[in-house]
Amino acid sequence: MIEVAGLTKTYGAKRAVDDITFTAPAGSVTGFLGPNGAGKSTTMRMIMGLDRPDAGTATIDGKPLIQHGAPLRVAGALLDAKSVTPGRTARNHLRAFAATHGISKKRVDEVIEMTGLTAVAKKRAKRFSLGMGQRLGIATAMLGDPSTLIMDEPVNGLDPDGVLWVRNLAKQFAAEGRTVLLSSHLMSEVQLTADRVVVIGRGKVLAQGSVADFTAQAASGAVTVKSSDDTALTQLIATEGAEVTATTDALVVNGLEPARIAELVVGAGIQLHELVKSNATLEEAYLRLTADAVEYHATTQEGAAQ
Numbered sequence: 545m546i547e548v549a550g551l552t553k554t555y556g557a558k559r560a561v562d563d564i565t566f567t568a569p570a571g572s573v574t575g576f577l578g579p580n581g582a583g584k585s586t587t588m589r590m591i592m593g594l595d596r597p598d599a600g601t602a603t604i605d606g607k608p609l610i611q612h613g614a615p616l617r618v619a620g621a622l623l624d625a626k627s628v629t630p631g632r633t634a635r636n637h638l639r640a641f642a643a644t645h646g647i648s649k650k651r652v653d654e655v656i657e658m659t660g661l662t663a664v665a666k667k668r669a670k671r672f673s674l675g676m677g678q679r680l681g682i683a684t685a686m687l688g689d690p691s692t693l694i695m696d697e698p699v700n701g702l703d704p705d706g707v708l709w710v711r712n713l714a715k716q717f718a719a720e721g722r723t724v725l726l727s728s729h730l731m732s733e734v735q736l737t738a739d740r741v742v743v744i745g746r747g748k749v750l751a752q753g754s755v756a757d758f759t760a761q762a763a764s765g766a767v768t769v770k771s772s773d774d775t776a777l778t779q780l781i782a783t784e785g786a787e788v789t790a791t792t793d794a795l796v797v798n799g800l801e802p803a804r805i806a807e808l809v810v811g812a813g814i815q816l817h818e819l820v821k822s823n824a825t826l827e828e829a830y831l832r833l834t835a836d837a838v839e840y841h842a843t844t845q846e847g848a849a850q
């Protein structure tokens with residue numbers, strides 16, 4: 545389990561992380577989301593003990609990572625896939641890293657196979673594509689068979705097969721009772737992978753909780769209804785005080801739950817063809833929440849902020 549409490553980090557005049565508190569529990573995948581510059585990478589570096597916080601604590605399984613006797617067996621991280629010696633082969637990079645942590649060559653071979661690097665294990669890292677570099681970074685993070693896995697943009701540069709592999713890796717890792725904290729800008733992929741989300745903006749926590757709860761809060765609540773007699777159904781719904789809008793092939797109802805609409809339909813002897821309550825996607829929920837927390841805006845040719 546990762547526990548962050550009151551974590552704060554300032555660089556010069558900029559407060560990159562501002563008194564944030566959240567938990568990434570064991571047995572789940574936690575999506576760590578936020579705009580560029582929100583403080584995600586800084587937070588992950590502090591969790592891994594690579595940066596020292598100005599205030600607050602970040603612990604893994606009850607204490608700071610540096611206090612664990614074998615840190616690599618507690619937490620592995622993919623924070624920068626380019627942090628390898630370019631002249632080394634993938635296998636030699638992993639063996640050198642393993643040797644400094646008392647990890648066997650057998651384990652090196654295992655993670656090479658696990659991450660799909662067998663065919664390129666003798667290639668120098670400088671010749672790797674972005675996707676292969678990501679796989680090597682994940683292999684490094686997995687060397688110690690850790691209880692916690694932290695990954696910053698792990699699917700960057702991967703093809704669809706690689707993206708699916710990372711998704712399954714994260715889910716399997718969590719299913720084994722371990723902890724996964726995963727940062728990504730691909731909302732659709734996070735929605736398919738994560739159980740929970742923590743959203744930050746301008747260094748502060750904006751929301752945290754299950755993906756289902758987070759998206760439900762952003763849903764419009766509108767219900768789409770298709771029936772054998774939309775005119776009669778419109779009149780029935782209107783008597784309930786709900787708002788009804790007719791589209792080309794359905795009714796859109798606001799202010800009335802699906803269960804009550806179904807009761808009205810059955811009571812009136814109308815045939816019901818479709819009854820669907822709108823749900824927000826993770827991307828829609830995220831964009832609504834972070835609209836005022838985006839630090840870097842693009843502009844159109846006319847100069848209007850986007």
